[in-house]
Amino acid sequence: MLDISPSPLSTRYAFTPADEILIDGREYQYFETRGNEHLFRPADGNGILQSFNNSQISRWLDKGKFEHKPGPTCEQATTIPTQLLSLFSAKEKERAATREALVLAFLELYDAKEVKRTDKSIKSMMEKICFRAGKIMKETTLPGMLPTQATPEEVSARSLRRWLKGYEYHGIAALYDSVSDRGNYDRRITGGERELMYRTVLGYLSDLKKSPANIVADVRAAFVAENEQRKAEGLPELVCPSRITIRNAIASLDPFRVKLSRDGKDAARRAYSPVGQGIDVERPLQRVEMDEQQIDLISLMADSGLLNFFSDDEKAAFGLDGTQGRWWMTVALCIRTRCIIGMNLSRTPTAQSALRTAEMAMRDKGVWSDAVGALEPWEQFGMIGTLVTDCAKQFVGHDFRARMHDVGVNVLHTPAAAPWLKPYIERVFRTFSTRLMPRLSGCTFGDILRRGSSNPEEKAALTADQLCAVLVRWIVDIYHNTPHEGLDGETPRNCWHRLTAKYGVTPPPSLPRRRLIFGQEISRVLHKDGITVLGVRYHSKTLAQHMMHSNDTQMVVRWYPEDIGAIWVKIGDAWCPVTAVHKRFHGVSAQQWLIARRQLRFQHECAAKAKASVVQKALDFVAEQNGLAMKRVGVVQQDWSADRIEREEQAMFTGFGIAEDEDELTGSIAEHRWGEALPTAASTAQAAEEKVHDPAEISSVPAEPFQFPVEHHPASSDGDDDDDDGEFLTLWDK
DSSP states (O other), X not given: OGGGXXXXXXXXXXOOTTOEEEETTEEEEEEEXXXXXXXXXXXXXXXXXXEEEHHHHHHHHHHTOEEEEOOOOOOOOOOOXXXXXXXXXXXXXXXXXXXXXXXXXXXXXXXXXXXXXXXXXXXXXXXXXXXXHHHHHHHHSOTTTSOOOSSOOOOOHHHHHHHHHHHHHHGGGGGOOOGGGOSOOSOOOOHXXXXXXXXXXXGGSSXXXXXXXXXXXXXHHHXXXXXXXHHHTTOOOOOOOOHXXXXXXXXXXXXXXXXXXXXXHHHHHHHHSOOOSOOOOOSTTSEEEEEEEEOSBOEEOOOTTTTTTSOHHHHHHHTOSSOEEOOEEEEEEETTTTEEEEEEEESSOOHHHHHHHHHHHTSOOHHHHHHTTOSSOOOOOOOOSEEEEOXXXXXXXXXXXXXXXXXXXXXXXXXXXXXXXXXXXXXXXXXXXXXXXXXXXXXXXXXXXXXTTOOHHHHOOOBHHHHHHXXXXXXXXXXXXXXOGGGTTOOHHHHHHHHHHHTXXXXXXXXXXHHHHHSEEEXXXXXXXXXXXXXXXXXXXXXXXXXXXXXXXXXXXXXXXXXXXXXEEEETTEEEEEEBSSGGGTTOOHHHHHHHHHHHHHHOTTOSEEEHHHHHHHHHHHHHHHHHHHHHGGGBOOOOOHHHHHHHHHHHOTTOEEEOOGGGEESOGGGOOTTTOOOBGGGHHHHHHSOEEOHHHHOSSOOOOOOOOGGGSOOOOOSOTTOGGGOOBOOOOO
């Protein structure tokens, strides 16, 4: 099918020896990379090295035969001293250097046994200690570094012993002190005067936006009123500070608080949010930013006749109900290469649109670029390292964060109303609005001032599939091939190829893992013919054994609408993969199957079962007649909730089944194998007369006989298939 067509260029993968790698169910360890070949050795040490190139790994990932789990990474943390000695003033450095010279002079004399560590001995040798310290300072101090004196002044023996002890334990840091912090150089005003002045100066922190001159007048008026009251009480008057003192008090107010109080929260954030070097990343997909925005375009919500197989409800869900409206776009961006690695359109942003975009970032998107006739492939994909989003409800929801955790993606949320914390994705949206949308009919120009007298509603001409084609084509052929200022003039595509050749990317989740993580969770009843979802039957040996030994037939299922060829079923505490009985559903999406079933319903209204060959022809017809249109709108978010699945089953699949072709039916009931049917003792006589098809065509496991223990052989049967008390499951051997 077109859904699994790979891009012509293979992404280079990167591995480390700490990674956990499963190849076809066996654990391997990464050995080394030679050119385009990656070498892996068995983890148990038994076996030879296995070699795989990037194309082979991509195919095995898609088939579920290659599993990769990144190993733990350690980042070396650097500690910064709380106090940097080199930042002290020149006087403080001179004081410390003098003390060090005295300590070193003492140690020299102490080693020569000329002085002891007693106050009496130190006092008697102080003159000689100071003389030797002067020589040390002259020898060790570079010219122009520190102003030095010929000989240090004598100090007390107690101080010298204190410096000596600190120097021996902590080095020169113990010789510094905080003498420079002593003293008060502020204007000498009383506490009452200071309190009254600052209480009045706080009037500057108001949305009234008083000027400094207004505050000076308010302070003087406050002092006049206070002195009149103190005069009546017989207290001494306060001296009003000068205009300069008041203005200095205003200037000493916290600038952020001033901006916050006078201009508001957003203005304060814009003015004082720190801007440094920015985000430092080296590898592709190391950091990915994702956000949504309503695009500046009004489009026609119509299908142009291309999607004529959709029902009215589906067209409304797609936004194809013939009205006019604006789409929401969810975009994922690799900030190192500036490549757009995921895009999804939806009528309103939801957790499903966010999950679809994140999943799209980890998939080969060649099917979409091929569908719109792009000249370049859309091959940028791989495992995301860190995903950065804002605090929108679709990103902070528990289900979204839980599934990203299961994939292995670290999710970071930036605070609300802080777009500068994810600036790259915000700039991409601006690029869409300024470079692409003005070229399209129905552009709203972002705001009313730029729009002027233009009426975008009257000019709306693009339909949904046309809009999808334009967006994909613009991203793949124009944006990715345009020199980017943030990449020093390099194009995003060339930057991706250069860095992936140097670093590689971590392999994305395989198809079975995507089914389990991104699949829709629904509940189904296990019958003897397996589990059925949207008319497709799934069965395996594991399910059959569970039905034999357990009364719990209400099963939890993970169903993946992008590929209905298999499902995951929770059996006990474990999740087990179960493939479709008919392998022709591998690679078929749920939407393709619904359209094919609708066509079958029109052609075979009275038929309760459709032959497998007829089903295959219907799927081929849909792919041929409507395939490209479906791919073009493949970036539009679809509703595959449990409620919709139940509605579709009730509307189209009640009493519907798929029968095998007569020319494929061979053998007898004795040739039944696991995954196709479990005949009961009551139905064996009738089943023995029916022909079944080749087990290799329909079984999800290799054919093998199963023998009951003696005590489990059925003794009798009442022949009533609906009576569970008297029915025994019988598995027939050859």
